Amino acid sequence: MEQFFLYSAVALTIIIAVPMYRVVKGPTIFDRMLATNAIATKTIVLICLIGFIFGRIDMFIDITLAYAILGFIGALIVAKYLSSEKAKLKREEVTHD
Amino acid sequence: MTELQIIFSVIFVLLGILFMLAGSIGMLRLPDFYSRTHAVSKSDTLGIIFVISGLVIYEGFTQSGLKLLLIVLFIALSNPIGTHALARAAIQKGVKPFFSEKSAEDNQ
Numbered sequence: 491m492e493q494f495f496l497y498s499a500v501a502l503t504i505i506i507a508v509p510m511y512r513v514v515k516g517p518t519i520f521d522r523m524l525a526t527n528a529i530a531t532k533t534i535v536l537i538c539l540i541g542f543i544f545g546r547i548d549m550f551i552d553i554t555l556a557y558a559i560l561g562f563i564g565a566l567i568v569a570k571y572l573s574s575e576k577a578k579l580k581r582e583e584v585t586h587d
Numbered sequence: 588m589t590e591l592q593i594i595f596s597v598i599f600v601l602l603g604i605l606f607m608l609a610g611s612i613g614m615l616r617l618p619d620f621y622s623r624t625h626a627v628s629k630s631d632t633l634g635i636i637f638v639i640s641g642l643v644i645y646e647g648f649t650q651s652g653l654k655l656l657l658i659v660l661f662i663a664l665s666n667p668i669g670t671h672a673l674a675r676a677a678i679q680k681g682v683k684p685f686f687s688e689k690s691a692e693d694n695q
Contacts, residue, residue: 491593491645498600498638505604508611512623520620520677524670528614528627531666532607534658535638542642551654558661565669573676 492543499539506532519579523568530561592644599641606634619685620677628670635662 512525534554541550571577613626639659646652 494597494600498604501604502607505607505611509614512614518620518677518682520673520680520682521623524620524623524627524673525614527666527669527673528610528631531631531635531662534662535603535607535635538639538642538655538658542645547646547651551651551658554658555654555661558658558665562661562665562669566672569669569672569676572673573679577680579680 492545495539495542499536499543502532502536502539506536519572523565523572527561527565530557530565534558534561592647596641596645599637599644603634603637603639603641606630606637610634620682621674621684624670624674628667632663632666635659635666 506529509525509528513522513529516522516525534557537550537554537557538547541547541554544550572579607630610626610630613630614623617623617626636659639655639662643652643655643659646655
């Protein structure tokens with residue numbers, strides 16, 4: 491069963507690497523933020539799988555909880571900042587192509 | 588650890604990885620920001636719920652299993668909230684949808 495979790499973790503790593511393209515190339519700044527949010531939420535599952543591979547899920551589950559809360563707070567704060575008046579975005583950062 | 592537990596755990600993890608793969612392909616292929624939010628908020632949330640539910644079935648009724656259930660609850664609440672906040676910020680800053688009237692005029 492650890493073998494199966496190992497293979498799923500490898501597949502999940504490849505899936506996590508895909509939105510990096512959107513982080514680098516995304517036309518607006520919101521696309522970049524959305525892609526980093528997607529990477530953060532999938533990393534939660536990856537940490538859980540690593541805990542099962544090592545057989546130490548009782549330790550890794552606490553890391554996962556802290557990581558989930560940190561990622562959620564970070565995404566909310568950045569969204570709040572981007573919608574406020576202080577964020578003066580350039581025109582290329584808002585319009586598409 | 589019964590056979591049935593292992594079979595259901597494998598099925599749930601594979602289903603979740605399939606949904607997350609769909610979400611990642613949607614991040615690449617969809618045309619504008621508002622349609623990409625669908626790929627992140629819906630299919631990613633469902634995929635994460637499936638994978639962690641499979642891990643809960645494998646773990647059984649222990650303390651770690653209860654914490655994994657808490658993570659499922661937290662993800663189901665927090666991922667759509669974060670995506671919704673980003674989409675609202677984008678609307679307030681004036682990001683145009685792909686099929687808005689102005690972009691339809693541009694395409695003609």
